[in-house]
Amino acid sequence: MKKYKPEDLIHNYANDTASEEERIIVESWHIYELKESKYRPSQEHITIVHNRTWEKLSLHMHHRENTLVNKKLWVGVAAAAAILLISSIITYSYLKPASLSSPVLMTQNDVMAAENKATLTLNNGERISLNQSNKDLVAIQGGINIRKSNGLLIYEQQKSTTATIALNKLETPRGGKYQVLLPDGTKVWLNSASILTYPNTFIGKDRIVSLLGEAYFEVAKHKEKVFKVVSGTQTIEVLGTHFNVKSYTDENETQTTLAEGKVKISKGLKHIILKPGQAAFTSENSKSIKIKKTDLEKDLAWKNNEFIFRGDDIMSIMREVARWYNVEVTYEGNFNKDGYMGTISRSKNISEVLKMLQLTGKINYKIEGRRITLMK
Structure with missing residues (x-):
């Protein structure tokens, strides 16, 4: 098989110019293969790969045929889930520092959208x-x-x-x-x-x-x-x-x-x-x-019921989130001007928005009633 550079593969995939072979490589990438290279994908490129694998899984999950009897469909779901897992591992390894603990998420206190x-x-x-x-x-x-x-x-x-x-x-x-x-x-x-x-x-x-x-x-x-x-x-x-x-x-x-x-x-x-x-x-x-x-x-994303972040700093993002969900936001640690990427529906609960930010921006969080604490 032809030897590809990781940076070329992800760039082509993110810009819809990847060949079928390149697409398969990106969507089946093991984390150790990426770590062998000095290349570190950008937040934007990782978000694109992650979002597209979610779309593949969603497409299978909403297939019109009967999921209980259709063996091929379940194979497709399993494959899409495996792709998503690989993408999530890559995203997690490069965007979440090892020093952070698992997120403390109190789901019973999750906050609904406006x-x-x-x-x-x-x-x-x-x-x-x-x-x-x-x-x-x-x-x-x-x-x-x-x-x-x-x-x-x-x-x-x-x-x-x-x-x-x-x-x-x-x-x-x-x-x-x-x-x-x-x-x-x-x-x-x-x-x-x-x-x-x-x-x-x-x-x-x-x-x-x-x-x-x-x-x-x-x-x-x-x-x-x-x-x-x-x-x-x-x-x-x-x-x-x-x-x-x-x-x-x-x-x-x-x-x-x-x-x-x-x-x-x-x-x-x-x-x-x-x-x-x-x-x-x-x-x-x-x-x-x-x-x-x-x-x-x-x-105009808010009018179309979406959050769209393209290089925004966490403070400006959380001002918008706080108004939409009627929450108080506090910070623990040193938050600099790092840019955060992502797109998500405003109809989602706040935990889904925070998970997206965690994947793309090296943060941890906890939800306590209407109080959100971000940690670095």
């Missing part, structure tokens, strides 16, 4: 818990019907009535999420620990809302009415487009990511026009507006 939870505050101060109310019609306010349906709050103007403007506030807690369809047809996805303030109807030439936290906007097009989002240190102006705003108080910057169309971002006397695939950053400590090419898939 749910559709939010509180609506009306202009008269009345607070309505949307996750506790069983009524579809939440409130009637100034000729506007406010309804809810499967995690979506909907504003509808009553027929033959003139709406009276009133200010509303939609607030998601840590461990909560919600959506709102505004009276102009604009749809907003609200991430955990976020507050959106807006009128129950838009009157005049501007449509103005304010945001604290994170939200994704699909703004309905109205040529005569500019849509404005006031968040953190900036104001965003659009006529109709799709964009994401991240403006948490525990983050250093306010980030606006444009997915479609164009937006104008202003800070003080300065302003810029953002193009799709770009992100703008503003902060209290700077008068400038920074623009960078961005990773749209990663920036």
Whole structure:
């Protein structure tokens, strides 16, 4: 058999350019064969190999044929499981230091993912818990019907009535999420620990809302009415487009990511026009507006119910995790700026997210109620 370099094998496999023989070698690799080489695969490449073996196992496990009588299927499952075991051994050996003990995981205290939870505050101060109310019609306010349906709050103007403007506030807690369809047809996805303030109807030439936290906007097009989002240190102006705003108080910057169309971002006397695939950053400590090419898939992952980490440091990752699962995070040991890689559904319990981080980042953890301790 031809002699292959380990670095070439993993590079080709990760980039989908491997031959059938190369693919078989990578998926059947024994740990001692890899240790004979001085080559150490990157975190990203190991994650790709590990994830693909999971996909192979999942494919077999969800086969439509009867698993109790189909002998070939069980052979396939066993083979996929063996591949996964080998991949896990490789991953474990190179990403987990020998000095760490096994993870202390209290499964009875595992934390579930965020749910559709939010509180609506009306202009008269009345607070309505949307996750506790069983009524579809939440409130009637100034000729506007406010309804809810499967995690979506909907504003509808009553027929033959003139709406009276009133200010509303939609607030998601840590461990909560919600959506709102505004009276102009604009749809907003609200991430955990976020507050959106807006009128129950838009009157005049501007449509103005304010945001604290994170939200994704699909703004309905109205040529005569500019849509404005006031968040953190900036104001965003659009006529109709799709964009994401991240403006948490525990983050250093306010980030606006444009997915479609164009937006104008202003800070003080300065302003810029953002193009799709770009992100703008503003902060209290700077008068400038920074623009960078961005990773749209990663920036919008939360809206698509995913965690995507691509070289992120553990502190920024755990701020996001803490908001989503409503947990407190503490650290034991020296955590540097190492980058962590991985993709996982946000619907998973927190233990699954921590396991992924452990495989790709040399950490250990324990779960005690809603307290997560990371150890190095």
